[in-house]
Amino acid sequence: xxxxxxxxxxxxxxxxxxxxxxxxxxxxxxxxxxxxxxxxxxxxxxxxxxxxxxxxxxxxxxxxxxxxxxxxxxxxxxxxxxxxxxxxxxxxxxxxxxxxxxxxxxxxxxxxxxxxxxxxxxxxxxxxxxxxxxxxxxxxxxxxxxxxxxxx
Numbered sequence: 001x002x003x004x005x006x007x008x009x010x011x012x013x014x015x016x017x018x019x020x021x022x023x024x025x026x027x028x029x030x031x032x033x034x035x036x037x038x039x040x041x042x043x044x045x046x047x048x049x050x051x052x053x054x055x056x057x058x059x060x061x062x063x064x065x066x067x068x069x070x071x072x073x074x075x076x077x078x079x080x081x082x083x084x085x086x087x088x089x090x091x092x093x094x095x096x097x098x099x100x101x102x103x104x105x106x107x108x109x110x111x112x113x114x115x116x117x118x119x120x121x122x123x124x125x126x127x128x129x130x131x132x133x134x135x136x137x138x139x140x141x142x143x144x145x146x147x148x149x150x151x152x
Contacts, residue, residue, distance in 0.1 A: 011048040
């Protein structure tokens with residue numbers, strides 16, 4: 001599964017961000033010159049389109065006190081969009097429609113290193129979280145969705 005920025009409608013391929021329009025143009029250019037090696041681009045386009053079809057954008061205007069805003073800002077590491085998204089996800093994640101994940105269950109997560117596939121035990125519920133494989137030394141970041149992402 002690729003890294004997708006739903007806010008901007010882009011997908012990351014080889015450390016570069018592309019919109020659906022960008023991918024369509026690249027695929028068409030490759031077809032015009034007879035280069036039929038674009039399956040990875042087509043798969044990324046399909047993945048991006050499915051993700052975008054499964055989203056709903058909210059336009060929100062919210063007034064907070066400075067103290068409330070500082071608390072909220074801490075959730076998203078200073079990015080207003082991300083802090084509001086994190087707060088909403090924390091709220092709906094504990095709602096009745098989806099069972100809440102208990103703190104002790106969150107601390108029992110095991111992920112696989114993308115390089116060597118060795119198990120990495122996650123003992124913190126902090127996200128994003130810097131992680132490093134004890135087997136091969138590969139470093140990365142664990143996203144709020146418990147996905148591996150490259151360190152920036």
